[in-house]
Amino acid sequence: MDEEPVRGGGPPQWWRHGPPWGGASARTRWPWRSTLLVTVFVLAGSNFASHSQPDRVSLDAYARVLLLAGSVLLLWRHRYPVGVAFGTVLAVVLYLGGGYPYGPVFLTVALGCFSAVVAGRRWAAWAALGVLWAAHVLIAHWLYRWLPPQHDHGMAWGGEVAVATWMVAIAALAELARTRREQWARDRAERVQAARRRADEERLRMARELHDVLAHSISVINVQAGVGLALLDSDPEQARTALTTIKAASKEALGEVRQVLDTLRTPGDAPRAPAPGxxxxxxxxxxxxxxxxxxxxxxxxxxxxxxxxxxxxxxxxxxxxxxxxxxxxxxxxxxxxxxxxxxxxxxxxxxxxxxxxxxxxxxxxxxxxxxxxxxxxxxxxxxxxxxxxxxxxxxxxxxxxxxxxx
Incomplete structure (x- = not known):
């Protein structure tokens, strides 16, 4: 089943889907600081690795462009986790194909795939890591004969085991982080639901209070109003008594309604008058x-x-x-x-x-x-x-x- 593209000709939803628990804010957040730190670390670390690996090709403008591109892609890891995972892998594959020194360049892949797993795109992260491992096997054991540097030797298979172990460790850490964050999201949703349930129960309690107060008082007022109207001409004194009762009942009802409404306006405050008993x-x-x-x-x-x-x-x-x-x-x-x-x-x-x-x-x-x-x-x-x-x-x-x- 094909994925539907986003309206307006943008990338498909599977390409840009962010973490399901973060909402729109998590997908639109720009991780400037962490990306800048990673970029500086990757460039400086790769420069140091170039001096410590003289048998590899020295860093040139092309290598630095690849390092910079792989790092800058991390800016979009919350919005487009799938694209960033494969984009960082592509940058690293081109970097390794150029014969440049090993170093912190793999950090960009680790962060890109980590973000994809945390965002719920596990298949994309595992696929990207698989592509990287397969490309590394081809370069280190077959294509190295035609790729720089000249007179390069193939990597021992023990090194491939180390690379595979590193990739599995990255994926496992990402899975653990995803599980923890989903648990936090469930706990937060349960707390919100419990708070909403308590609020609904409080509203029902207030509705019962208002019904009890108003039903009783208005019933008394209704009866006394009928008495007053019936006796207004024939017995004005009894009509006055009925009106006095209406005034007292309405005053009491207003007082109790005000008490209930005060607790609604100032949640957590104690009512001014004790509850009736x-x-x-x-x-x-x-x-x-x-x-x-x-x-x-x-x-x-x-x-x-x-x-x-x-x-x-x-x-x-x-x-x-x-x-x-x-x-x-x-x-x-x-x-x-x-x-x-x-x-x-x-x-x-x-x-x-x-x-x-x-x-x-x-x-x-x-x-x-x-x-x-x-x-x-x-x-x-x-x-x-x-x-x-x-x-x-x-x-x-x-x-x-x-x-x-x-």
Whole structure:
């Protein structure tokens, strides 16, 4: 299958593909400093090698052009790793074919093939090294008779083993670096995914908080607004009481919404006011009474862990709100039982239901179930045989952390 070229007539994707974990920034980065250091080292080292190998051809302008070309190609090793791997091999093959001295010229091949392996182009790196080794075998054992320098002798096969060992070592180091970088990339992706998951969970928590606050308060406001409108002309004093209740409920709702939004604007900061708990149950009963619902409490709220305390308060708040909105009964019973390892809450009303969501399919009951599940507890909600409705919550007092949070 042929590779598709890049739009605009550029090189194919396999030719220019950079490391898969680096993104666009890794492919467009220009390694000026490292390339400059390699160029200086290769030129200076080859000049020193020329003096120490008098039997080889001395460096001339052609040799220096090959050394410079092989080094400068490394500038593109992040953008075109395949092309750089084969380009450096070509420069070294021409250099060796000219009979010039052995030296740090092989460093350019090592870096070019190393970059290709790290970029995920292993086949290109191994192929380039194979081409270099095959060319070196031909030059050192056959073509040397017709290539400079004159009266050259073929290399012993032991030298070829050393060259092959060097190439395998370069490839092995590159494979190790590629494996390590891919592992780092996976770890970084997992951390990003975990952070995103925590952010999603926090947004869901905030959404539940806002729903619980607004659903309860707006239900009270809606009931009292209807009372006020009905009694505005016939009983202005009772209408004034309804408006007072609306003002108090809206003020409390605004305060709790502001608290939730403050935690969104300043992540990590502690909220200005403590989270609500069962210590505010009398206030909740009073708000329900202002909406025309009489609440009977059976049991004493115990001291609870903060998370369980907040969940218990929100469950009772949502259950009583549903009675106000979806039940024809004006009386509700709340039963609180504190066991050794769990808190049981039961809210009953005598019905009958007055809305389509009275059967437990609304967002409020779904939010209660999510709260309970987050603590390892359960919520059961449904109609009673006698025509009323019941919400039963079991909240464990020792919260077991989720598997993802360990």
């Amino acid at each position: 069962l210590d505010r149950l009398p206030e909740l009963v009073q708000q329900a009474a202002s909406a025309g619902l009489t609440v009977e409490i059976d049991g004493t709220p115990p001291r609870l862990p903060p998370g369980t305390d907040l969940a218990a308060f929100r469950v009772l708040q949502e259950a009583l709100t549903n009675v106000v909105r979806h039940s024809g009964s004006r009386h509700a019973r709340v039963r609180i039982r504190h066991e050794r390892d769990a808190l049981r809450l039961r809210v009953d009303d005598d019905g009958p239901p007055t809305g389509a969501d009275a059967g437990g399919s609304g967002n409020g009951l779904a939010g209660m179930r999510e709260r309970a599940a987050g603590l390892g507890g359960t919520i059961e909600a449904g109609p009673r045989p006698d025509g009323g409705f019941r919400v039963l919550a079991v909240l464990p007092l020792k919260v077991t952390p989720k598997e993802d949070d360990r």
